[in-house]
Amino acid sequence: MIGIDVGGANVKVATDSAVHTLYCPLWKGAPLRDILSRYRDEGRDGAAVVMSGELADCFSSKDEGIAWIVRTVRDVFPGALFYGTDGRFHDSPAPALAAANWFAAAVYLHSSYPGGLLVDMGSTTTDIVPLSSPGSLRGLTDLARLQKGYLLYTGLLRTPVPAVIRNVPIHGIQTPVSSEYFATSADAHLVLGHICAEEYTCDTPDGQGKDRDSCLRRLARIVCADLSEIGEQGAVAIAAAFWETQREMVRAAVQKVQQVSGADPVIAAGTGSRLLVPLLGARDLACDIGDAASALPAHAVREVMRRDLTW
Amino acid sequence: MIGIDVGGANVKVATDSAVHTLYCPLWKGAPLRDILSRYRDEGRDGAAVVMSGELADCFSSKDEGIAWIVRTVRDVFPGALFYGTDGRFHDSPAPALAAANWFAAAVYLHSSYPGGLLVDMGSTTTDIVPLSSPGSLRGLTDLARLQKGYLLYTGLLRTPVPAVIRNVPIHGIQTPVSSEYFATSADAHLVLGHICAEEYTCDTPDGQGKDRDSCLRRLARIVCADLSEIGEQGAVAIAAAFWETQREMVRAAVQKVQQVSGADPVIAAGTGSRLLVPLLGARDLACDIGDAASALPAHAVREVMRRDLTW
Numbered sequence: 001m002i003g004i005d006v007g008g009a010n011v012k013v014a015t016d017s018a019v020h021t022l023y024c025p026l027w028k029g030a031p032l033r034d035i036l037s038r039y040r041d042e043g044r045d046g047a048a049v050v051m052s053g054e055l056a057d058c059f060s061s062k063d064e065g066i067a068w069i070v071r072t073v074r075d076v077f078p079g080a081l082f083y084g085t086d087g088r089f090h091d092s093p094a095p096a097l098a099a100a101n102w103f104a105a106a107v108y109l110h111s112s113y114p115g116g117l118l119v120d121m122g123s124t125t126t127d128i129v130p131l132s133s134p135g136s137l138r139g140l141t142d143l144a145r146l147q148k149g150y151l152l153y154t155g156l157l158r159t160p161v162p163a164v165i166r167n168v169p170i171h172g173i174q175t176p177v178s179s180e181y182f183a184t185s186a187d188a189h190l191v192l193g194h195i196c197a198e199e200y201t202c203d204t205p206d207g208q209g210k211d212r213d214s215c216l217r218r219l220a221r222i223v224c225a226d227l228s229e230i231g232e233q234g235a236v237a238i239a240a241a242f243w244e245t246q247r248e249m250v251r252a253a254v255q256k257v258q259q260v261s262g263a264d265p266v267i268a269a270g271t272g273s274r275l276l277v278p279l280l281g282a283r284d285l286a287c288d289i290g291d292a293a294s295a296l297p298a299h300a301v302r303e304v305m306r307r308d309l310t311w
Numbered sequence: 312m313i314g315i316d317v318g319g320a321n322v323k324v325a326t327d328s329a330v331h332t333l334y335c336p337l338w339k340g341a342p343l344r345d346i347l348s349r350y351r352d353e354g355r356d357g358a359a360v361v362m363s364g365e366l367a368d369c370f371s372s373k374d375e376g377i378a379w380i381v382r383t384v385r386d387v388f389p390g391a392l393f394y395g396t397d398g399r400f401h402d403s404p405a406p407a408l409a410a411a412n413w414f415a416a417a418v419y420l421h422s423s424y425p426g427g428l429l430v431d432m433g434s435t436t437t438d439i440v441p442l443s444s445p446g447s448l449r450g451l452t453d454l455a456r457l458q459k460g461y462l463l464y465t466g467l468l469r470t471p472v473p474a475v476i477r478n479v480p481i482h483g484i485q486t487p488v489s490s491e492y493f494a495t496s497a498d499a500h501l502v503l504g505h506i507c508a509e510e511y512t513c514d515t516p517d518g519q520g521k522d523r524d525s526c527l528r529r530l531a532r533i534v535c536a537d538l539s540e541i542g543e544q545g546a547v548a549i550a551a552a553f554w555e556t557q558r559e560m561v562r563a564a565v566q567k568v569q570q571v572s573g574a575d576p577v578i579a580a581g582t583g584s585r586l587l588v589p590l591l592g593a594r595d596l597a598c599d600i601g602d603a604a605s606a607l608p609a610h611a612v613r614e615v616m617r618r619d620l621t622w
Contacts (some may be wrong), residue, residue, distance in 0.1 A: 027517070057491075057516060057517035057519075057529070057532060058517070058518075060519065060528065124491075141535075141536070142535035142536070143536045143540055146486050146487050146488075146489075146535060147484050152487070153487065153490045153535075154490060159490050160471070162473075170454070170458075173458050174458070175457050176460075176463070176464065177464070178464045179464045179471060179474035179475075180435075180464070182368055205368060206368035207369075218368070223454055224410075224452075224457060224462070226374075228372070229452065229454055
């Protein structure tokens with residue numbers, strides 16, 4: 001049996017033996033069908049699917065996105081079933097399929113961590129899911145989750161720098177940043193040593209390398225400068241300022257949800273868990289379920305189907 | 312004689328009879344040479360050039376960008392001369408050519424508006440140039456202008472919404488925005504009636520239409536919603552919140568420069584001047600020089616060459 005999470009930028013696949021995260025930017029016309037076809041054998045005895053890629057702006061509406069994803073996945077796995085925020089599996093498009101990936105994770109984890117708070121930081125977003133109040137989670141849309149603080153639109157790789165910081169100190173002078181898509185969180189985290197080049201799995205903003213020098217160059221451009229103008233020290237300062245602000249955004253959002261929900265302890269998952277564990281004093285889900293924690297919803301929806309979990 | 316301003320996103324051309332703004336995104340490999348070739352006749356008796364496109368991230372450094380732009384322009388206009396922030400024309404690449412377009416505008420205007428403050432809002436950025444202190448402007452880089460508040464990286468068309476607002480009230484509920492490149496200032500300004508579809512001259516984020524409905528849809532996606540989820544009222548609220556914040560950014564930046572420099576009155580130029588005039592109580596440069604005010608640096612560098620203006 002296979003578990004699949006079709007995001008806008010990545011598709012994640014969970015099989016008996018492993019999880020895989022594959023860069024698959026739907027808005028650029030990435031070949032989702034071809035990527036899934038590699039796993040045809042693993043899905044012969046069932047495919048459980050969640051999605052969030054319906055929000056990609058190659059679709060004029062979520063309904064259109066859901067229909068396309070269902071059709072494309074079913075082309076490869078004809079018996080695939082799609083999990084919704086209504087807690088049910090569907091064999092055809094339904095509004096409840098929009099962004100149900102975090103919900104599958106919640107259903108999977110709630111019995112192991114009763115009352116805990118799941119914080120799952122991926123490449124693009126951070127899901128904050130109180131496992132203590134199941135009833136209140138059912139049917140939540142992305143819009144509702146933004147408003148409740150359960151969806152924080154910041155991530156390890158794909159967050160544009162100007163979406164997080166407006167100013168950065170360069171050699172002691174506060175400097176406003178450009179609003180161009182010159183550098184992302186991946187550039188900052190690579191420069192800070194939080195990820196290596198192999199973990200920089202999305203495209204670079206300028207199509208250039210994922211080496212440290214290329215990241216430093218992209219960061220320098222954020223203040224309209226060549227790297228030679230601000231030096232490595234200046235570019236590292238941009239990375240540090242970015243992470244300082246991003247970190248506080250995550251910390252504040254988690255605290256707010258904890259205050260309202262009383263959820264505790266914090267369970268960290270996703271490719272960003274390495275940052276969440278020290279930041280939040282969180283338990284690393286990978287200690288309990290291994291690599292599957294890096295692609296949690298894909299693993300979770302597979303388990304929900306396999307073990308017929310309900311909430 | 313022709314005046315040319317090679318930006319990263321647009322090339323502007325000023326001839327005897329008219330100015331033209333042509334969308335030419337260098338980082339997407341736009342055919343600058345082909346676009347300029349249409350004006351070969353107008354440039355037979357000279358071509359005066361400024362640039363800011365050397366910052367585009369298809370170039371690994373400003374030097375590389377300057378060299379490419381000089382070479383490409385000279386392929387079409389072999390005698391072209393390039394104006395620098397050193398106040399000189401160059402016939403070959405030089406560091407002073409980086410982002411000298413605003414400087415040509417300042418040299419052109421300073422005698423007509425002694426002591427005034429030029430505010431030139433384009434598609435991407437807003438230049439704030441005190442005409443009262445010429446000496447202090449020479450040689451300023453984009454980095455230095457950011458730090459002095461002379462370069463505000465916000466514009467009429469190309470500014471991503473999340474680079475300006477972090478939250479927006481949707482039906483009375485404060486809602487954080489997505490950090491994705493889902494909608495831009497052009498979407499907001501079109502919805503607010505500040506520009507029409509023909510003035511939306513850059514690409515749309517999703518490659519879809521420039522009609523009002525498409526703009527509303529893009530704005531809704533900023534809070535991860537379909538337009539049907541938040542309604543037209545919700546999408547218009549996003550546009551309004553965007554402009555309210557963008558407006559205050561511009562107003563505050565202009566005030567700060569005025570306080571330091573004492574420059575007065577404010578002269579508004581660029582495609583955004585329609586917004587600046589009521590916002591700042593500014594004089595519209597178009598009242599004095601007509602359409603040329605919408606592509607000021609291209610017109611200005613032509614005048615600097617033609618009339619041998621100096622500062």
